[in-house]
Every structure is written in structure tokens, then in C-alpha cells.
Amino acid sequence: MEILYAVATLGGVGAILGIFLGAAAHFFAVASDPRVEAIREALPGANCGACGYAGCNKFAEAVVEGDAPVNGCIPGGSMTAEAIAAIMGQEAVAVNPMVAAVFCRGDRHRSRDFFLYDGISDCAYAQQYHGGSKACPYGCLGLGNCVRACPFEAISMGPDGLPLVDEERCIGCGLCRDACPRSIIRLIPKGDRGHLVWCSSQDRGKRVSEACDVGCTGCKACIRACPREAIIMEDNLAVIDLEKCDDCGLCVEKCRFNAIHPRRERSKEEAASPEAATA
């Protein structure tokens, strides 16, 4: 007899809970379009936020609702764009792959400090403390907010105290750009063609050269040297248009401040021994 009571008790409790949970599931049901699920499957699932939505899930919902473009996923690239377009029944448009680049070469040996910062190891904190310890108000503070922001481990801190971007891993989501309190990081088209001015300083002449050995002073020598008119001046900073640049290297010779370098110039080995690179 007792065994029947036991079975009835457990069965009863289970049945009541089951009915209760069934009702709850019905009441709190989340309506979902099967396409949302399918798109989320096609996405990389890194939840990086490069599309402007809070994670892959939100992006998938936005695509189905028509708010986001099918090629909105930057890390996914053309493969993902095609897959999503197929789910949505649209034509895919290619995405231009981008990579992050750190526009400062003023490492410990080539730039000077105002004072020794020994506070919390965070660029945004250091920036608020008297505007940062570096003599250059535009230079990299080297405390690694970009490194921590990267969900793909594509940025590491080089031995010279400047971040190194691994272009193989970087998918151009722009999280590091947003994490940098000095806005030194910019997104540039992927590839190794072209020269760039590796500096972000908007100061002029003497102030730049006093603070750093490799800063752009805005002297315009490169603009005069460039045969293709690929260089323009923006806020006292020379900016090279990668579309027009044909890698002739004339600007590198003209730059007295060593601010212009080819794209693939700073490798890991070089970052390890900055003195060798300067010499």
C-alpha cells in the first residue's frame, strides 16, 4: 500500500508542477521568427557590437524587422552577408574589410613624459589625471584599454608600450577605437598597400617635436613632395589618402620627423627592440 502512496505523491507533485510550468511557459512565451534563429546561426556569435546592436541576437532581430542591412555584420564579412541574404531572400552586397591601426609611434624611447603615472592601470583613468602623463596630449598612454576591449585577442601590448594589432585576427569591429580615450585608433581598409602618417597630434611644430621624436608637426613638406596629391592637412596633421597613394615613398624621405612609414612597417621584432628601429 505504501508504495502506491509514494508513487501517487511523487507523481502528483510532478504533475502539478508540470501543469504550472506549462501554464507559465505559455504565459511568458517569447514569440520568435524562425528567420531570427537562422540568422543568429549564420552570425559569428562574438557579440562584438560592431553592427551597432547589442549582440548578435539583437542584430538578427533587426535584420528580420528590416532595420539593419544584411551586410551589417563587419566581422562576418562577405560569407556571412551572403548567408544572411539567402535567409532573407535578398542580394548580398560585399563589405569592405577593415582593420584597426594605432596612430601613435611614440613609445617610451621616442616620446617624453610629464610625470610618472603610478595609478590605476586604465587609460581613461590616466587621461583624467592631469590629462595623462605623456608630454604629448595625443599620444598613446599604453595602459591597454584597447587590449581589454578586443573580444578577438587581436591587440596585444608590445614590449615598447604601444599596442600591436594582429591584422590576421582583427575584424575591424571598432571596439578598440571606442575604448581609446584619446581616439588614437582608426579603422583603415585591410591590406598592406600605401603609406600612412603614424601620428594623431593636432599640435603644431615645436610643441610636437619637444614631446616626441616621431610626431607630425604639420610642416607640409610631404604635401609638397607628393606627386599624386594624396596628402591633405587636417587639424595640423598630414593625412594620406590610401586610395591615391602609390607607395612611391617620396614623402618618407621628405619627412624630417620620421612620422611617415609604410603600412607593414612595425613588426613584433621591431617593437621588441625600438632602438634598432630608430637607428
Add this chain to the structure above:
Amino acid sequence: MEKLISILFIYILVDNFVLQRFFGICPFLGVSRKMETAMGMGMAVVFVITISTLVTWLIHYQILVPLELEFLQLVTFILVIAGMVQLVETFLRKASPTLYQGLGIYLPLITTNCAVLAVALLAVRQGFTLLESVIFGIAASLGFWMALVIMSGIRERLELARVPAPLRGTAITLITAGILSLAFMGFRGMLTL
């Protein structure tokens, strides 16, 4: 009334479930990385413990004892707890998808959180009345919540601190938990039932 108040204080501070009795260590270390998820986890556990203590007490004294089925205690209690966790999960998925994702695997793991089953079993074993059991459940879960929130506050600060390399990660977390437990030793013996 006096007993109810002392139950409340004993199980929040003096006999804290996490820091004094080592119940529920898994979510305590697992979801204390961020304040937001710690708060969510705390609330979920408060709900599960309070409701399941109430239901298991009723089942024990209204069904199991009259039918002399006390040996079914463990099975029925776990069944009730699992049901409650499922309810929280269903609700959270609807109410806060962000928190649902933040909690991740730790949400269904409340089912096997030993703090939850411990409260249900101890409430019966200590011979608490229905009201005392519910207060006991609330106090124990509030204690768990408090420990989780304190821990996540400390860990958020540790993120920005320069921790010596060999101690980074799990090591410094366990050291923090140990010092926190040590601090709560100060409440020892201040109140007894």
C-alpha cells in the same frame, strides 16, 4: 516575534550560508565577476529559496509526514526546486534576455545549488514552523545575495588593480573569498537561537 527577528539576523550575518557554511560556492565564484549579473543571480536565488522552502515545508508536513513517506524527502524537494528554477528561467528569458544570457549556465545550475536544498532540509530538520521556515529561507537567501554583491564589488575593483602575475585569475578570487569569510568570522557567536 523575537525568534523570527533573530532567525533573520543569524542567517544573514552570523551564520551566513556562503561565508560561514560554504553552501553555494559555485555561483558565488562563478557569477560574481560583474555587479549586474550578481544582482540578478541574487534575486533569482532569493525567489527560488523562499518559494521552494514554503512549498517543501507544506509538502513535508501535509503529505509526507501523514503518509509516513519521509524517505521521499530528498526526491520531492529536488523536484520542487527544479520546478521553481524552471519557472525563474522561463520568466527571465521573457523579462530580461540580457540578464538571461549574462547568467548563462549558472541559472539552471541553481537547481543543484546546495544552498537551496540545504535551506529546505534544514528548515524541516530544525523543526521550524511554516512562518519561521519562510523567514529562514528569506534570511539565508538574502545572506547569499549580500555575499555575492560584496564579492562582485570587490572583484570589479580588482579588475583595475595591479595583481601580481602568479596570483591573477582564480587565485586572487579565492584569496578574496577567504579574507571575506575571515571578516564575517567577526559576527560569530553574537546571536544564537
